[in-house]
Amino acid sequence: MILGIDVGGTHTDAALLEDFEVKKKVKVKTNQEDILSSLLEATSSIFASLDPKRLRRIVLSTTISTNAIVQNKIRRVGLIIARGPGIPPSLLPFPEDTYLLSAYMNHRGFEVVPLDEKEVEEAVSRFIEAGIEHLGVVGKFCTRNPAHELAIAKLIGGRFKHVSLGHKLSGRLNFRRRIATTYLNAAISSLYRRFALAVMNFVRDLGVSAPVYILKADGGTIGIEESIQFPCQTILSGPAASIMGVLALSRGNSDAIALDIGGTTTDIAVFADGVPLLEGFGVKIGGLKTLIRGLRTRSIGAGGDSRIKWQDGKIAIGPEREGDAAALGGPYPTPTDAMVWLGLIKIGDRDKAGAAIYTLAREAGLSVDEMARKMLDTTLEKICEAVKEFVNEINNEPVYTIHELLEGRKIRPTNLYLVGGPSEGLAEPLGKMLGCTPHLLPHAEVANAIGAALARTTTELTLLADTEKRTLTIAEEGETMYIPPRTKIDDIITLGKERLKERAKRMGAKEDELEIEVLEEQEFNMVRGFDTIGKNIRVKLQIKPGLIAGYNSEKGIR
Amino acid sequence: MRKTGLVFFPAFDWAIAPDHPEREERLLYTQDQVFEEGLLDFDNIVEFKPKIAKEEDVKRVHICVPDVSSVVTESHMISAGGAITAAEKVLSGEVDNAFALVRPPGHHAMRVVHGARGFCNINIEAIMIEYIRRHYGHKRIAIVDTDCHHGDGTQDIYWHDPDTLFISMHQDGRTLYPGSGFVDEFGGPNALGTTINIPLPPRTSDEGFLYVLDHVVLPILDEFQPDLIINSAGQDNHYTDPITNMRFSAHGYALLNDKLCPDIAVLEGGYSIEHALPYVNVGIILAMAGFDYSDIREPDYDPEALRQSAEITAYIETLAEAIYRKWQDRKNIKDVGRIVNGYIKRRKRIYYDTDGIVEFQEESVRVCDSCGGLVLIESRADTGYHIYAICVPGRSCAACRAEGEYIFESTPKFKYNYVYFQDREKDVFLVK
Ligand SMILES: [Zn+2]
Ligand SMILES: [Zn+2]
Numbered sequence: 001m002i003l004g005i006d007v008g009g010t011h012t013d014a015a016l017l018e019d020f021e022v023k024k025k026v027k028v029k030t031n032q033e034d035i036l037s038s039l040l041e042a043t044s045s046i047f048a049s050l051d052p053k054r055l056r057r058i059v060l061s062t063t064i065s066t067n068a069i070v071q072n073k074i075r076r077v078g079l080i081i082a083r084g085p086g087i088p089p090s091l092l093p094f095p096e097d098t099y100l101l102s103a104y105m106n107h108r109g110f111e112v113v114p115l116d117e118k119e120v121e122e123a124v125s126r127f128i129e130a131g132i133e134h135l136g137v138v139g140k141f142c143t144r145n146p147a148h149e150l151a152i153a154k155l156i157g158g159r160f161k162h163v164s165l166g167h168k169l170s171g172r173l174n175f176r177r178r179i180a181t182t183y184l185n186a187a188i189s190s191l192y193r194r195f196a197l198a199v200m201n202f203v204r205d206l207g208v209s210a211p212v213y214i215l216k217a218d219g220g221t222i223g224i225e226e227s228i229q230f231p232c233q234t235i236l237s238g239p240a241a242s243i244m245g246v247l248a249l250s251r252g253n254s255d256a257i258a259l260d261i262g263g264t265t266t267d268i269a270v271f272a273d274g275v276p277l278l279e280g281f282g283v284k285i286g287g288l289k290t291l292i293r294g295l296r297t298r299s300i301g302a303g304g305d306s307r308i309k310w311q312d313g314k315i316a317i318g319p320e321r322e323g324d325a326a327a328l329g330g331p332y333p334t335p336t337d338a339m340v341w342l343g344l345i346k347i348g349d350r351d352k353a354g355a356a357i358y359t360l361a362r363e364a365g366l367s368v369d370e371m372a373r374k375m376l377d378t379t380l381e382k383i384c385e386a387v388k389e390f391v392n393e394i395n396n397e398p399v400y401t402i403h404e405l406l407e408g409r410k411i412r413p414t415n416l417y418l419v420g421g422p423s424e425g426l427a428e429p430l431g432k433m434l435g436c437t438p439h440l441l442p443h444a445e446v447a448n449a450i451g452a453a454l455a456r457t458t459t460e461l462t463l464l465a466d467t468e469k470r471t472l473t474i475a476e477e478g479e480t481m482y483i484p485p486r487t488k489i490d491d492i493i494t495l496g497k498e499r500l501k502e503r504a505k506r507m508g509a510k511e512d513e514l515e516i517e518v519l520e521e522q523e524f525n526m527v528r529g530f531d532t533i534g535k536n537i538r539v540k541l542q543i544k545p546g547l548i549a550g551y552n553s554e555k556g557i558r
Numbered sequence: 559m560r561k562t563g564l565v566f567f568p569a570f571d572w573a574i575a576p577d578h579p580e581r582e583e584r585l586l587y588t589q590d591q592v593f594e595e596g597l598l599d600f601d602n603i604v605e606f607k608p609k610i611a612k613e614e615d616v617k618r619v620h621i622c623v624p625d626v627s628s629v630v631t632e633s634h635m636i637s638a639g640g641a642i643t644a645a646e647k648v649l650s651g652e653v654d655n656a657f658a659l660v661r662p663p664g665h666h667a668m669r670v671v672h673g674a675r676g677f678c679n680i681n682i683e684a685i686m687i688e689y690i691r692r693h694y695g696h697k698r699i700a701i702v703d704t705d706c707h708h709g710d711g712t713q714d715i716y717w718h719d720p721d722t723l724f725i726s727m728h729q730d731g732r733t734l735y736p737g738s739g740f741v742d743e744f745g746g747p748n749a750l751g752t753t754i755n756i757p758l759p760p761r762t763s764d765e766g767f768l769y770v771l772d773h774v775v776l777p778i779l780d781e782f783q784p785d786l787i788i789n790s791a792g793q794d795n796h797y798t799d800p801i802t803n804m805r806f807s808a809h810g811y812a813l814l815n816d817k818l819c820p821d822i823a824v825l826e827g828g829y830s831i832e833h834a835l836p837y838v839n840v841g842i843i844l845a846m847a848g849f850d851y852s853d854i855r856e857p858d859y860d861p862e863a864l865r866q867s868a869e870i871t872a873y874i875e876t877l878a879e880a881i882y883r884k885w886q887d888r889k890n891i892k893d894v895g896r897i898v899n900g901y902i903k904r905r906k907r908i909y910y911d912t913d914g915i916v917e918f919q920e921e922s923v924r925v926c927d928s929c930g931g932l933v934l935i936e937s938r939a940d941t942g943y944h945i946y947a948i949c950v951p952g953r954s955c956a957a958c959r960a961e962g963e964y965i966f967e968s969t970p971k972f973k974y975n976y977v978y979f980q981d982r983e984k985d986v987f988l989v990k
Contacts, residue, residue: 085854086853087597088851088853107594141594176595399607400569401569524582529800532576
């Protein structure tokens with residue numbers, strides 16, 4: 001049996017599954033002040049009739065990290081930065097509590113200026129004096145050579161509560177994002193650690209010995225103990241849970257759109273051959289662009305409860321939500337009211353919906369029917385337009401080879417999956433407008449919990465072999481090793497796959513879910529003068545977001 | 559701050575040959591540096607996917623022998639398309655300026671194309687410029703070529719065009735390929751002074767480049783008053799470039815770009831792919847976007863070691879003065895060549911070093927006060943092709959057009975493999 005729990009902003013959902021059948025679902029209100037109590041409330045009825053020994057795994061998606069960042073409940077962080085030439089310090093994020101070193105590496109990972117230990121000591125004493133307990137260390141091109149970051153960590157020793165190193169958090173190139181990512185990781189580390197330990201205790205007290213996982217922004221899971229090192233990866237796990245829920249509850253492997261139509265917003269995700277798409281570099285949170293792997297979503301400020309106004313002879317939807325729909329006692333007309341009035345959904349009081357729509361209809365000189373139609377059409381158009389723009393953006397992503405430019409795969413969605421309250425009334429027309437077959441999903445009310453429950457462990461690995469230097473660097477592992485000059489790209493891929501498997505297992509993956517995908521494989525002859533001096537081989541591997549072994553996309557979830 | 563468009567297309571799967579300077583690896587480290595600096599995350603730097611140029615875009619500029627598809631590959635059409643995309647973003651107002659960081663380059667490709675020369679098959683700036691004029695109306699355009707090699711292809715294409723100012727600063731042709739670009743190359747009889755060459759001595763450093771920029775290029779631009787400034791942004795003046803002998807730095811390139819303030823920059827050459835290009839390109843992007851580029855510096859940069867000699871400084875000062883004086887005096891130049899039946903003829907022998915082809919060309923221009931003048935070209939290459947081309951210029955006068963049309967009709971086909979008629983004004987291209 002598997003238990004999935006999603007601690008969302010308003011509700012906490014739990015779903016208990018056995019052989020991909022939903023045995024029990026629970027929905028309670030979330031207490032933001034005390035997430036653990038919400039956990040307890042959501043799971044108590046489940047555990048009342050469940051032998052904890054029968055649980056195979058528990059997966060939790062939580063807003064704790066997201067909230068900490070968005071609500072600015074984070075710790076002060078000292079940053080030690082080795083930046084080298086390039087963009088000026090004024091264009092780096094975080095001017096305060098930042099110490100710039102003179103050491104740096106170049107793009108090939110050669111050390112240009114060695115580390116000056118005195119500078120590190122000065123930074124450390126300055127931060128200690130300022131009462132800073134959390135530290136981030138980031139070097140430009142540290143993914144090409146982590147030596148400076150590792151040496152700095154060694155010098156710092158145990159003098160701080162937490163030290164985050166840039167290269168451990170992502171193998172991708174983007175110094176500014178790496179700084180932001182490292183900063184966030186350090187800033188929420190104490191808060192997250194406390195939370196994770198509390199969850200571990202809570203589960204142990206229930207008598208559960210099964211492994212506990214946390215859902216990450218990329219829709220994959222990570223063992224809770226491992227996650228303590230990488231708290232930043234647990235941000236945005238709610239939206240990720242929703243997308244993984246759609247993945248579990250829908251069937252087939254098509255190009256598809258998933259819409260999570262909520263009260264305030266509509267979240268859009270895209271699947272290519274049934275696999276949810278990831279952000280190119282990383283997700284954005286609290287105004288910061290990061291290197292945190294995350295599912296690619298687009299959110300628009302139009303949901304079932306968005307306030308509708310009549311403005312300049314036109315309907316204006318959202319982005320604000322001023323309460324429930326009028327049909328449910330709310331103050332203003334909303335898309336939900338239009339659907340209620342037109343008989344597309346049956347909730348609340350149709351007369352109240354009509355009365356609210358009437359206020360707009362009178363202003364516009366239309367009948368209530370006409371206005372309700374207009375409200376619905378505008379809502380549909382707004383969602384439709386956002387979906388098309390999003391798909392268009394994905395299809396127009398820059399590529400860097402002639403092959404990709406000419407033969408590049410385009411997303412052409414054929415299916416539309418909808419979850420969320422108002423989706424019932426919008427599914428048919430949206431499907432028509434987008435040229436997709438619409439599907440309302442079963443168990444949609446606990447889709448997030450189901451998504452979390454069934455998500456597999458994901459991870460990625462970035463390898464760069466430079467046969468002139470005779471080194472192979474594995475960025476995320478902070479490893480540099482010798483390779484013979486005749487190394488070939490296939491050797492690197494083989495080695496990378498082994499290392500990725502080890503890493504995934506360390507993160508909590510089971511042997512049967514290690515489905516590896518080669519994201520990038522490039523090999524360049526390095527020519528200087530008229531001689532080929534070596535090869536520059538670049539390989540990126542991942543275990544892509546997906547569902548645990550045993551899930552059958554034909555059968556889906558019962 | 560300015561909004562800058564970036565068309566980045568490194569063509570990681572294309573090379574002239576595996577060990578040729580123009581190879582897959584060329585923009586690899588530039589990509590690394592651009593990505594690592596996070597330049598694409600700034601709201602005012604936007605990346606665009608290149609479009610693919612069409613045959614008609616090429617035919618507006620070139621006479622490809624025997625036809626377009628025989629002398630270009632997809633890579634050339636993408637490179638030219640990338641330049642077009644950059645221009646479209648600027649002219650539509652989506653961005654303030656744009657940089658087409660694309661390869662392969664194009665500034666050695668002349669009007670008639672029998673093959674590749676100087677790593678270039680088709681002239682991507684010229685294709686872009688004629689695309690602009692076709693789709694956005696006629697413009698006065700200045701091209702400033704800062705590649706280390708003389709932009710002989712661009713010069714050839716605009717030699718007779720009084721509305722296109724071509725300025726090339728490059729290593730003296732006596733010391734470097736293609737061996738041209740001297741001060742006396744000053745434009746055709748109908749376009750005197752709209753070709754300006756600034757041949758700089760080997761080992762010229764930042765100081766020298768910026769001196770001619772300040773004392774020749776900018777003052778001439780000021781007087782020419784172009785609607786658009788295009789920078790052929792070759793990067794082989796760099797002190798680490800393996801195939802040239804100059805001492806320009808990444809910071810110098812950024813400063814030059816900042817002063818020149820081009821509407822569109824297009825990458826040309828530059829083969830110090832590891833030690834120069836990453837820094838030069840980041841510098842140019844920062845400068846175009848209006849960001850502080852004072853921290854752009856190569857790891858091994860040593861201004862003292864790179865300083866140019868006093869002799870070079872003195873030589874450049876004299877050279878700059880002579881060129882500027884010649885420009886100011888351009889309207890008084892009387893001797894434009896021997897006029898025979900209203901035409902002035904020049905003969906050229908063109909060597910296609912990349913493909914090993916030799917071409918003999920006889921080009922006549924109709925002396926005309928009202929337009930750039932009808933151009934007639936007879937070209938014979940050792941590939942066996944013998945062709946004749948009639949080129950009606952943009953904004954042509956009625957007389958030049960009528961004469962061109964008549965000549966096309968009356969030229970006997972049997973004498974040549976092909977007879978081409980190219981009308982830039984009406985965007986017509988005919989072959990017989
Ligand atoms: Zn060049
Ligand atoms: Zn004329």
